[in-house]
Each structure stands twice: as C-alpha cells, then as structure tokens.
Amino acid sequence: MGSGERVGSGGFSLGLLALLGLNLAGALSGCGKGAKGDCPQLEICGGDPSSMTAWQVSEVCQVPAFRPSQPSDVMDFQSTPPLAPTIATPQPNPVVAQQTTSGDWCSGLVFMPGTTGFVVENVNLWHESPHISGDTVNKPSTILLAGNDHSYATTLHFEDQNSTHFVPHCLVQNGAVGAKCSDLASALTAFYTTAALPGIDPTFTNIMCADAPSDGGCDCSYTFNLEVQDQGSWAIDPNDSTVLVQDSTVLQWNGTQMNAAASATTLRSSFCAGNGTLQLSGLRGGSLSSVQGLRTLIMTPMR
Amino acid sequence: MGDDFRRRGSRWRRGTSATVAITLTFFAARAWAAKPKPKADDEEAARPKHDESDEAADSKADDAATAAAPPAPTPLPPAVAPAPKGPAPLASGEPGWTLGFYGWLELDALWDSTQSFSETVLNQNISRPGTYAGDNARFQATVKDSRLGYKVAAPNYGSIKASAQFEADFFGVQPTTVTQDQQYTYSSIRLRHYFAKLETPVFDLLAGQTFDLFGWGGQGFFPSTPAFLGVLGEVFHRNVQLRLSKKLSGDHAALEIAVAGVRPATRDGGVPDLQAGLKLSFKDWQGASAQGPRPANAAPLAIGVSGVGRRLYVTDFEAISADAQKVWGWGAVADAFIPIIPVSGDDLSNGLSVTGEYSRGTGVTDLYLTLNGGVLFPALPNPKNVLPAPAYTPNIDNGIVTFDANGIAHTINWEGWMVNAHYNLPFNKGKTLSVSGTYSGIRSTNAMALTPIQGQPFVWNKGQYFDGTIWWSVTPAFQVCASFQTTAQTLGAGTPFSVVARNNRAQGGFWFFF
Numbered sequence: 001m002g003s004g005e006r007v008g009s010g011g012f013s014l015g016l017l018a019l020l021g022l023n024l025a026g027a028l029s030g031c032g033k034g035a036k037g038d039c040p041q042l043e044i045c046g047g048d049p050s051s052m053t054a055w056q057v058s059e060v061c062q063v064p065a066f067r068p069s070q071p072s073d074v075m076d077f078q079s080t081p082p083l084a085p086t087i088a089t090p091q092p093n094p095v096v097a098q099q100t101t102s103g104d105w106c107s108g109l110v111f112m113p114g115t116t117g118f119v120v121e122n123v124n125l126w127h128e129s130p131h132i133s134g135d136t137v138n139k140p141s142t143i144l145l146a147g148n149d150h151s152y153a154t155t156l157h158f159e160d161q162n163s164t165h166f167v168p169h170c171l172v173q174n175g176a177v178g179a180k181c182s183d184l185a186s187a188l189t190a191f192y193t194t195a196a197l198p199g200i201d202p203t204f205t206n207i208m209c210a211d212a213p214s215d216g217g218c219d220c221s222y223t224f225n226l227e228v229q230d231q232g233s234w235a236i237d238p239n240d241s242t243v244l245v246q247d248s249t250v251l252q253w254n255g256t257q258m259n260a261a262a263s264a265t266t267l268r269s270s271f272c273a274g275n276g277t278l279q280l281s282g283l284r285g286g287s288l289s290s291v292q293g294l295r296t297l298i299m300t301p302m303r
Numbered sequence: 304m305g306d307d308f309r310r311r312g313s314r315w316r317r318g319t320s321a322t323v324a325i326t327l328t329f330f331a332a333r334a335w336a337a338k339p340k341p342k343a344d345d346e347e348a349a350r351p352k353h354d355e356s357d358e359a360a361d362s363k364a365d366d367a368a369t370a371a372a373p374p375a376p377t378p379l380p381p382a383v384a385p386a387p388k389g390p391a392p393l394a395s396g397e398p399g400w401t402l403g404f405y406g407w408l409e410l411d412a413l414w415d416s417t418q419s420f421s422e423t424v425l426n427q428n429i430s431r432p433g434t435y436a437g438d439n440a441r442f443q444a445t446v447k448d449s450r451l452g453y454k455v456a457a458p459n460y461g462s463i464k465a466s467a468q469f470e471a472d473f474f475g476v477q478p479t480t481v482t483q484d485q486q487y488t489y490s491s492i493r494l495r496h497y498f499a500k501l502e503t504p505v506f507d508l509l510a511g512q513t514f515d516l517f518g519w520g521g522q523g524f525f526p527s528t529p530a531f532l533g534v535l536g537e538v539f540h541r542n543v544q545l546r547l548s549k550k551l552s553g554d555h556a557a558l559e560i561a562v563a564g565v566r567p568a569t570r571d572g573g574v575p576d577l578q579a580g581l582k583l584s585f586k587d588w589q590g591a592s593a594q595g596p597r598p599a600n601a602a603p604l605a606i607g608v609s610g611v612g613r614r615l616y617v618t619d620f621e622a623i624s625a626d627a628q629k630v631w632g633w634g635a636v637a638d639a640f641i642p643i644i645p646v647s648g649d650d651l652s653n654g655l656s657v658t659g660e661y662s663r664g665t666g667v668t669d670l671y672l673t674l675n676g677g678v679l680f681p682a683l684p685n686p687k688n689v690l691p692a693p694a695y696t697p698n699i700d701n702g703i704v705t706f707d708a709n710g711i712a713h714t715i716n717w718e719g720w721m722v723n724a725h726y727n728l729p730f731n732k733g734k735t736l737s738v739s740g741t742y743s744g745i746r747s748t749n750a751m752a753l754t755p756i757q758g759q760p761f762v763w764n765k766g767q768y769f770d771g772t773i774w775w776s777v778t779p780a781f782q783v784c785a786s787f788q789t790t791a792q793t794l795g796a797g798t799p800f801s802v803v804a805r806n807n808r809a810q811g812g813f814w815f816f817f
Contacts, residue, residue: 063433102758105708167708
C-alpha cells in the first residue's frame, strides 16, 4: 500500500549511507513519500465493497498530473481527439527523438471564413489537469460494484476552467480578416459541439473570447470537460483481502473508447469498506480508473 | 522579418573581423618588439620537443639545427639550458623543463529525495512533485569527479615564460545506450583545462581551454562546497579562448585586467564572443579561501568584475530557413572574496571568509552550467494540418534564445546570486575541521512570457539553493565531508498552475589529494 515501496527505497539508501557513516543522509532517507504525491494514505481494511446502489464520490485527492513525455506523434493535435485528464502537453517536434518544443503559439488554430460566417477547422485548446466536478447533482461521480455478477461501472466527471491568448496573426493567418473575438468564440463553440458524441458534453464549453488590450488579439476562457466511463468485472485479491482487482474492459473518455490509452487493463486498489463508506487508494500510489494523478476516493452510498 | 538588420549584419561582420585582426596584429607587434634578441641556445631551448606534429613539420630544420649546434661544453643555468636532442616524449629530468602531476581521487556518496539527477545537480530541472521521479529517492556513488592534471613549463626564453596545463576528470559524455552499471563504472574522460600560457613583461597570453574570464572562473571566487560546481545561479563555464591579460602588482595590491576572444555560443554567428574583466586584490588582507572541495589556503581579499558580449545569429523560425535573425547577448558579473576574520601566515584558525557573486545578463544562459529553465523553442505553426508537421531546426542550444508569438527571436534574461561562507575551526592551525554554507538563487524575467501556454507548466523561472557542509582533513592529503544541499525550482511562477519542485541531497565525500 505504498508503504512497502517507501520502506524499500528509504531502507536501501539508509543502509548504504549508514555504511558510509553519513548520519545526516540517513536521517533524511526516511522522508520518502512513495508515488502518492501529497495525498494521505487512506484506511485499508478490506471488507465487502459491493452495494445495491452506487457509491458516490464525496472526497477526492488528486495530484496535478502530466504525461511523462510529449506524445511521439502529432495525431494528438489533429481534429478533436479525446484529451487526457492531465496538463496538456506541448506539441512535439516530429524530427527529433527527444521532444524539444514548448508548444505552438497559435494552439493549432485554423480560423477561416466559411459559407455562413467564420469557422474553426482545428484548434488545441490548452487545459490543466482537471478536477472531479463539484456539481454532485448534474455531474455525480459514482462507482457501482455489483455483488451478484461482480460487474462494476465507474463514472467520473472532471472539469476545469482555463484560458488561452491568441495573438493577432494567429487569428488572420488563415484568412479570417475582420473577424471579432466573439466570432472566434462562436466558431470554437461550434467546432467542439459538432465533434461531441450524442449525450456527451463537448470537450470545451462556456467558451468566451474578449479583445486582448495588450496586443489586439483575443483572450478566450472556457471549461474543459472530461467524462470517464470505466466498466468491467471486479474481485477481491485472493492473496490480499484488502486489494480490489478490477478488469477494465470498457474505458471511455467523453464517449470514445480509450482502452489503448489506459495505463493498465487490470486495476488494483487498496480499499476499506464499512460504516457506510468505501475508501479507495491506488495500489502503491497508483492511479484509479487509469486516470493519472487520481490517488484516493472516499465514497458514500448515493442517495 | 528583420531584413534590415540581417543585411546590416554582414557589413558589421566584416568590420568586426577587421577590428579583431588589427588588434591581434598590434599585440603581436608589441610582443615582437618587447622580445629580447634570442641567442642560438635560446632558440634551441624554445623549440618544443614533445609535440610530434610540430616536430614532423619542422623535422628538417630540427636536423640542421642539431647538426650545427652541439651541446655547450659547460653547463648553463637551467633557465637557458639547451634541450636535449631526440624525439618526443619529453623525458623526466630534461634540463630546464619542469613537469608536475597533480589531482585527486574522489568518492561521492549521493542520496537525493527525487530521481531528477545523475551525479550533478547544477542548474538542471527537478522532476515535478506528484510524479514517480519527483516523489521517490535515489542513491548514487561515483568517482567521476576525480582529477588528473599536469603542468609543463619550458625553459625561460629570456624574460618570456612558456607553460602549459592539462586537467581532466571523468564526466565525459557517455552513449545513451549505456547501462546503469556502465554509467558509473565505465566513466569516460572529460577535458577540463588544456591551454598554453605565455608570460611576457608586457602582457600574458593564454591559448586553449579553461574557465571563462566571465565570472573570473578559477580565480578564487568559487564557493566552498562539495556540490559539483557551479551551484544554482553561479556563473561557471569553461571554454576555448584566446586571452590577453596584464597584472600590475604592488606591495599591497594587485590589479589584473584581461580580455578574451571566446568560442561563441552559436558558431553560426561568425565571430567569437568577447569577454573582459578586471580583478583587484589586496595582499595585506588575507583570508582562508577554500575553492570547491579543496582545503583552504590563505588568499588575499579580492574583487572582480567581468562582462561578456556576443552576437547571436539564430536560424529564422521556419522549417526551411533563409536569413538568420540577429540578437545580442550580454552579461555582467561581480565577484568578491572577503575575509571577515582574516588570517595571517600559515595559521588559518578561526578564519572566516565570504565569497559572493551577483550576475545579470541575457542570452548567456550557457554560462550557467546546464541551465535552460525548461525554455525550449516553440513548435512551428501548422495551420494546414500537414503531416508530418513542419519542424524547426535550431542552430543554437536550448534556453539561450527563443521566439515570441510573432516569430521574433529574443534572448532569455537571467539574474543570479550566490553567497558562501567558510569557517576554519581553531585546531591544528585551522587545517583539520571547517564548516561552510552556501545560499544562491536565480530568476528570469521573461522565460515565462516567451513560452506558449502549453510549455509554461514545464518552465521554472525562479530557483533557490542552500547547502551546509562539515569538512574534516584527516591528514593534509585525506579529507572527508558530510553535506546537505537543497534545491527548489518554481515551475510556472506567476501563473495559476505554479508548483515548487524540490530536491534534497545528502552527500558524503572522500578525497585524496596529490
């Protein structure tokens, strides 16, 4: 449960440093946090996590996650692929093995005249690592662990407010001469609405653009939305009754199948079920539901 | 964009080249005029005997000189003694020549709270908290900082002294395919110093690679620390250079002025960087000076100022560039070594000294070792969504220059500072136990503004460093230390997603000096 790894790494350095007579270093080596960031370790006791009604997330601990390296191809920056719940990464330089760019000043914007106004044909709006939505009524995050067939269904809603500045030449480089910032906002909204699947919120909503007094460009603010659907079967680890094992067969980000992007199809988490709560912690500091940076959840029965 | 200054650049380049040529010619003429009329024996003695390439080029001349000038029958003073005949290598004990080895063997045991670094911390980027590398510890042991060097001095040629120095450590670049075992035990050699020096009554000439004049590297302004130099925010760099200097020394003070032409940060600029410095020292005010891991010695109070100017021709921000963009880089640094509690003679007891540095510049990021702050070049616009996307190929290292949203090149600004204190405890003339501490920092005023928002979370524009060390010289030749060092970098400072990444390092060091 995280502690095993911490003791392992700390003990290793402590032993060697003690061997070298470095008391100062030895004292410090016990300070390792494992891979859990600043999230506290939840209670781990096992129990029966199944329930007739879904568990609803009441408390969460996330660390701002980013992908360990830039993606190796530029497909992530084309059209409207499902976006990872991490800090958006800079666009890669495709001709070097070690990625070396700090991103595109225009965020990939293709803003041009259309038949009935201005249209956006491509853009990569930047976003931070999103947080689980606080809107528990319209966007509840839940987990249902069925006791009869051992199936499970997880729904997590993430969102975050972000903004991007577009300099003037980004706005006109594709011929959108005379366009106003409100035109850009409308075109961006249409771009993401068109790309959204039925019944799923567009990836970016509440898009508003205003004149930037600094350079005459546009400052655009928006909400980043990500709905994670995770389904499969669950079991208790026969070797450790405090470990919940989930075989994730369906993983969707905003309705698009993303199993290939998941860090693992077999999810393992430490848990404690009892007294009307379910506490989940990613095993050894791992992530829950393949959402990087999502460390712990405390849930209560959904009402 | 920028066509006008690009065109002016070629004219400037011609003008600069002419100026450099005239300057060198002037100094060469002065040197020739000041050189005493050589005797036949002097000419023989001055001829290098250990350089095979020179010898091959001059073999006929050497043969003729050898046949015409047999050794003098009576011994001459060593300063003008004839060199022996025969090919290289230079043999130990040859008349008039001096050759000495020096160096140390070093073991460093390093524990880090993150997995951000190999052996050296310097100004490298710390892994973000919340990541595996940012949250987990690492232990390393290395001998790569061990040194081996030699100094060679030729027989004096009248009043002119010629000498050379070589020094290497084992931090050479290793292939990316190296295994962890190989990385620490199959170390490759790295050239630190390799230069020749000519000392004349008029001026001194240094040609080769050594510390930059910018920051007066190696001249007594390094902090006392076992951390691999330079510490965060400290000017520290070696480079290939041609340096002219003049030292004016009186009974109580000495003044040294120097100017150097240095290998430029971008070779495509067409001209060398120019560095200049002035150093003033006061001989009557001595303090205990410990440079890096070396034990302290008495050294005079000293103040140094230096500067660098450079012209950077950067490939235009296009997939296929035509003209370059020209930007100017400059830097200024002030250094001081101040004995707070002076020492006298050989006794360093209770000696307390402070070393300080303040630097400021733009487009000189490379002079702070491994610094780039995470600043990279932006991706080229790809408005038509072509695949593969167009890529920019820079002709300069990352972090010195980047492009704004309009494709205009800008230099990155950095401001650094460093203060180090060193105290020798009053045992065994202050040469057994000592303590030291360092505080340093660095910040940039435009690193964030010159980075697109996608890259801003990965840029740190503010950093701080502290260390504290206890030193014990078990014998004059064998030293150990225990040190704690902490480095913090603020990623995305001034933005809503700002986060501080920190690495704590505990270091145990063992040295055998020879």
